[in-house]
Amino acid sequence: MTSFTRAVAAENSGDLEEARARYLEVLQTEPQNPRALHRLGVVELRLGRPREAVILFQKSLAIAKDLDVYLDFGAAMAALDRWDAAATVYAAALRVAPASVDAHYGLALALHRQGRPQDAEPHYRNVLATHSHLGEVHNNLGVALQDLGRVAEAAAAHREAARLDPSDATAWSKLGVALHRMGRGAEAEAAFRKAIGFAPQDADNWHNLAGLLDAAGRPAEALAPGRLAVALAPASARNWLALGNAAHAAQRLQEAWRAASAAVLLEPSDPAARNNLANALRELGRPQDAVAQYRAALDLQPDFPVAEINLALLLSSLRDADGALAVLRTLLARQPANGEAWRRLGGVLAEAVRPDAAVAVLRNAVALDPGEPDAHVDLAMAAAMAGWSTLSVDACRRVLRLVPGHAAALGQLVHQQRLLCDWRDLDALESLLLRRVREGAEGVSPFDVLSCASTLADQQSAAARWAATKARGAVPVARPAASAALDGRLRIGYLSADFREHAMGHLMVDALETHDRSRFAVTAYSTGIDDGSALRQRFEQGIERFVDLRRHTDADAARTIAADGIDILVDLTGFTTFSRTSILAARPAPVQVNWLGYPGTLGAGFVDYIVADPTVIAPGEEGFFTERVVRLPDCYQPNDRRRAIAEATPMRAECGLPADGFVFCCFNSAYKLTPALFDGWARILAAVPGSVLWLYAGNPQVAANLRREAEARGVDPRRLVFAKPLPHAEHLARHRLADLFLDTLPYNAHTTASDALWAGLPVLTRCGTTFAGRVAASLLRAAGLPELIVDDQEAYEAAAAALARSPDRLRDLRQRLARNRPVCPLFDTPRFTRHLEAAYRAMWESHRVGGAPQPITIATDDTGGPKSAMQGEGEAT
Structure with a gap:
């Protein structure tokens, strides 16, 4: 037996060291023996010495081009993870033997591992052309096709592998991945469960099932497979990430935090793990820790848009608008076509009360992604804040074309059309809005419901859902154990965004100044802008403590109020613009009250009382208010005895009024006007020849629309006169030129009615069926003029015409109002x-x-x- 024969025998028996010795013997006498070089290379490879094997294969091939040597050489390069070299070797093998199935398969694998699936595909197919029974090759072809985005073809390949071997767990698992990507969730789930059945100890199968269930909106079901994946492979960061995602979506916040922390511990340089940990910390109410983790993720991967947007949104919520803007602008400098970043930038600007800038930015967002409804929603909101109602209406209509059932956009559309007095299809839109409210739709602002023909039940339903949204994520704050003040005084806190030149500011300032400081310690908590007005200065100087919380987060504001030991916290903003309801949701005070700013229930279990009177909330209606009703004896609305009226009265001509003729007026906001109300006004004008109707229109479009509506009702548009904005004292003075204030319904005049009465102008109102529609009636009773309250439209029109024809009666009403003003309950602060x-x-x-x-x-x-x-x-x- 020759040395070569003995070497081969030793190799075949597994005695590799003996085989190695014998092949070396052969090469001592025949150093150019290609077969000995080849076989010794194979032995070295089997002994775990691939580098030595490579040298031997190269020597053998230099002597003779042999297919088997090329194949083993390629395997050696693969063992060294030298996939580029392996591809070169397998390509050389194909030049020697173009039909070699092994060479095609080796080249396919090498190309695929280099990230070249398009080049690998034809070689996989070449193998399958003659060896279609090889399930492994079908699976690898499927993976290449998935990499190429040809998911349906990939699914077919994996399905064929599973058909060839129904117990092939890998085939079922990869089929599930393809089906999941195709959106065929039920089939994907079935495939993953098949894979688990055949390979229950394979953590990847449980990982895949957890990801599928989480993506399908079933995070609670995803938790069990996620936990099993972690148990089977606790050293896999991706398994912890999957579990963390499911726990986060299932609101298992502590588990989400633990899972994300484990992923970061295992892969501290993984930016995705850092981002997920930041998300968990944010949800746990640890925003500063979350900021640190987002920044750590971005240090690891500066180009990480998801983390950048998450960081910006968190900074914005922390009232760090400058920091949020800097992050987003950096992202946009790098990715100017990132529509999501433009949208988020617009949101930050709107949150920072820079609506004009927000509108400009959001125009970019909708231009980049016109099919994204959220971008149009944000544009609608920013445009509304900026007072650009026409743009807001257009944006809302786009949203409804994209998502016909979008309740928030519908409510916004109704309100903005009301602001414009654009009554086209308004009745149908309002009916649809109320139907959505009654169906339980979320996202409808309760304020948008107030001015519709809504019931108390509608208003409570919308408010309850809105309040629940505002309460999400609010963490109750710790309050001092002893909340009674050391000096024995009751500590009252007033929370408002309107301690400024604002209708609510004018109403409440005198009452807050008039508190008995020997029995009540009063603090004003401001969440709104400092407009530098005289009224703002009066608030700051006339209240015992004035605390600016505008730049505080909701959580920090709640902690501040709680630390102050406030006994009763009174919310003066409600669901109006710039409300901060989440502060109340954290329960910073043991007693919390809804008063003045919002004429209706807040629908919130965290608000205990609503301040009202016997008119605005009639006996028997308490069930429609989540709060307990507190009825004051006269009127729930305070007034300012120091409200200045300019001494000089303008000439009629200066205000666009005719020299003669009766002047009806209504200075209510345009959104309170309705087509039915305007029908009645047209009939009143027809019944009183020579009369005019004096209205307030801050937007030129309002005047144009109302003139068109007047003409459609047979009224000369010139009989409508529009008042321009004026400083408050001058605005009150021009009331002297009017003869009778005509109120609106279903939403009455509130501050505008008390302004008129303070200025000496009688107000004619109808008493409605909700709080918002009864305020003027409450004011008139407290002013001593209850006869100006009527019950129905016919009486309203008849009374208006009768008063216009009865100058003596109207003069008597004015005189009574002048006599009553110093002594009536309405103005007795x-x-x-x-x-x-x-x-x-x-x-x-x-x-x-x-x-x-x-x-x-x-x-x-x-x-x-x-x-x-x-x-x-x-x-x-």
Whole structure:
């Protein structure tokens, strides 16, 4: 037996060291023996010495071009992860033997591993042309096709592999991946479960199932397979990431944090793991820790748009608008076509109360992605903030074309069309909006519902869903154990965005200044802008403590209020513009109250009381208010006794009014006007020849639309006169030129009615069926003019015409109003404040004895002061 024969025998028996020795013997005598060089190379490869094997294969091939040597050489290069070299060797093999299945397969694998699936595909297919029974090749072809985005073809390849071997767990798993990418979730789930059945210990199968269930909106179901994947392969960061994603979506926040932390521990240089950990920390209410992790992710991968956008949104929520803008602008400098980044930039600008800039940015977002409804929604909102109602209407209509059932856009559209007095198809839109509210649609602003022909039940339903949204993520704050002030005073906090030149500011300033400081410690918490006005300065100087929370996050603001030991927190903003309801959701005060800013229920379990009066909330309506109703004896609305009226009265001509003729006026916001109301006004003008209707129109489009509506009703458009904006004192002075204020319904005049009465102008109103539609009636009763309240449209029109024809009666009303003004409850702010304080004491007493909030009615003594605060399960009488 020759040395070569003995070497081959030793190799075949597995005695590799003996084989190596014998092949070396052969090469000592025959150093150019290609077969010995080849076989020794194979032995070295099997002994784990691929580098030595490569040298031997090269020597053998230099002597003779042999297919088997090329194939083994290619395997050696693959073992060294030298896939480029392996591809070169297998290509050389094909030049020697073009039909070699092994060479084609080796080249396919080498090309695929280099990230060249398009070059690998024909070689996989060449193998399958003669060896179609090889499931492994079908699977690898499928992976290449998936890499090329040809997912349906990939699924077919994996399905064929599974057909050839129904127990091939790999085939089922890869088929599931392809089907998932195709959006065929049920089939993908079935495939993954088949894979699990055949290979239950393969963590990848559980990982894939967890990802599928999470993506399908079934995160609670994804948790179990995610946990199994982690248990089977705890050293795999991707498994922890998948579990963390499912836990995050399932609101299992602590588990999401633990999973993301494990992923970061295993792969500290993985930016995706850092981003996920930041997401978890953000949801746990640890925003600063989240910021640090987002920044760590971006240090690892500066070009990471998802993390950049997440960081920017978090910074914006932390009131760091400059930081958020810097992050997004850096991203956009690098990716100017990133529509999502433009949209988020617009949102940050809007949040920072820079609506004009937000509109410009959001135009870019919709231009880049016109089919993205969220971009149009954001543009609609920013345009509304900027006062560009026409643009807002257009954006809302685009949203509804893209998503016909979009409730928020529908509500916004209705409100913006009302602001423009654009009544085209308005009745149908309002009916649709109310239907959506009654169906339980989310996203409808309760404020948009108030001015529709809505019921108290509609308003409560919309408010409850809105409040629940605002409460998401709010974490209750810790309050001091002893909340009673050391000086024995009750600590009242007023929360508002409107401590400035604003209708609410004018109403509440005097009442807040008039509090009895010996019994009440008053703090104003401002979340709105400082407009530098005299009214703002009056708030800051006239209230015991003034705290600016505008740049505080909701959580920080709640902590500040709680740390101050506030006993009763009164929200003066409600669901109007710039509200910060999430502050209340954190429960910074033991008693929380809804008053003045929003004429309706907040629908929130975290608000205990609503301040009202017997007119705006009639007995028996308490069930439509989530809060307990507190009824003050006269009117729920305070007024400012120091409200200045300019001494000089403008000439009629200066205001565009005719020299003669009766002047009806209504200075309400345009959104309170309705087609039915305008029908009635047209009939009143027809009944009073020579009369004009004086309206407020801040937007020129309003005047144009109303003139068109007047003409359509047979009224000369010139009989409509439009008032321009003026400083408040001058605005009050021009009321002297009007003869009668005509109120609106279903949303009354509120501050505008008290302005008119303060200026000496009688107001004619109809009493509606909701809080917002009864405010003027409450004001008139408190002013001593209840006869100006009528019940229906016919009486309203008849009364307006009759007063216009009865100058003596109208003069009598003006004189009574002038006599009443110094003494009537409506303008007696000290009287009002004593009643309000009595209500606060009753609220606090109920809390002090450990009882639940109860309805409260403030009665008066003979002097008009508070006599008692009556409480009970039913409304006290």
